[in-house]
Amino acid sequence: MRNLKSTLAAMLLLLSPLALAQDLSAQLQAFFTQRLTGFSDDVTVEIRTPQNQLPQCEQPTLSVPASARLWGNLNVLAQCGSEKRYLQVNVQAVGNYVVAAQAISRGSKLQPGSVELKRGRLDQLPPRAMLDISQAQDAVSLRDVAPGQPIQLSMLRQSWRVKAGQRVQVIASGDGFYVNGEGQALNNAAVAQNARVRMPSGQVVSGKVSADGNILINL
Template identity: 30%
Template sequence: MRTAPLRHLLQALRQTLLLACAWALGAGAAFASDTTAELEKTARDWLQPALDAALPQDASFPLRTEVVMGSLDSRLRLAPCARVEAHLPPGSRLWGRSRIGLRCVEGPRRWNVYVPVTIKAFGPAWVVKRPVDAGATLSQDDAELAEVDWAAHPSGVLARADMWVGQQTAFALTPGLTLRENAVRPQRAFGAGDQVRVNSSGSGFSISATGLALTAGLVGQSARVRLPGGRVITGLVQPDQTVEIAL
């Protein structure tokens, strides 16, 4: 006899719960929408000071930056948070395509989301003027200065001429290509087993000897040489195919 009233009571309770869930979902969506806008503002406010600190400070190479901020996923549903902290994720840098982390550090549930960002940094750099074969030695006439986006490629820009003039190309270069660290390799001065001249100088003296190269000599890098008495020294390879040692 009590089955019908009990059934009506359960149905009413179910309807009440459904209404409560619907209200909660609506409120949650509104909260998420407001929070998304606030989070993106937090990321923007954090970015400029961090970018100023991260960019090269050399006045010889002034860079003009452009920032393209992305957006958070509008479907995000985040728990309320009293304090959000912006940060740069480990292994990331504010250069080219990157992202800004936003984490809840004070709230009932911790979370971490990311805002995509693209950093462009325009400044003077050397650009190839004409085709250059792989393995060729670069000369001053092979490139000219132009404004390029330094952050367009992970490899660093060779901003000064002395960083690439006399270097060998690692691959064939095409006109318009920016000269970067991956485009060149040190010039080979001698091979392992070659006889090389070893020099050293100081205040009021200079010493010169001939030794046997134990490693290949690349200009600007270290090489090991065995002297006639059997002593093995390490010195810096010079463009004139000699090795300079410091005493």
């Protein structure tokens, strides 16, 4: 009987780390599936940290930096009380991304048929690949792009809504007041970007470009 108990105890000791690893794998799967909602509906997580270096509690608190990407090779912070461990994981995610539907010439403005969505591995895309096709609307290409090539945000700039030298309306508003006047734009700017404007008095002000081309200043 004593030998049987010893054998069972030894088996439990061996199975316990394996069970913890399997549970951690499921937790990581749920963690990344939730965060990739809207980007990917097919997520696979592989733990690359050796089993003897995994956290020893049943439900560690998992986190990644807010600015970190959510696929590819990542470090995940797993915290059990005051104990912290960094896990190396590989996250594979399948979803839609934006590619060139036809050849795009540098300097050309994108048209509705210039780009299209393609489904594939997001973790294999180049950095800052575009996932939202609306971001390409009215954008200008900064380089030549081949058909089928993934669109990176660095390849495009938004069309200028305001151009240097253009006369623009400046609208300043605050708590209980509203003032507007006309000035001359000093730089090119797209919607939601900052534009500097010289007013008739010579004063230079700065505000955000609205969709209708006005310069908005919140005081």
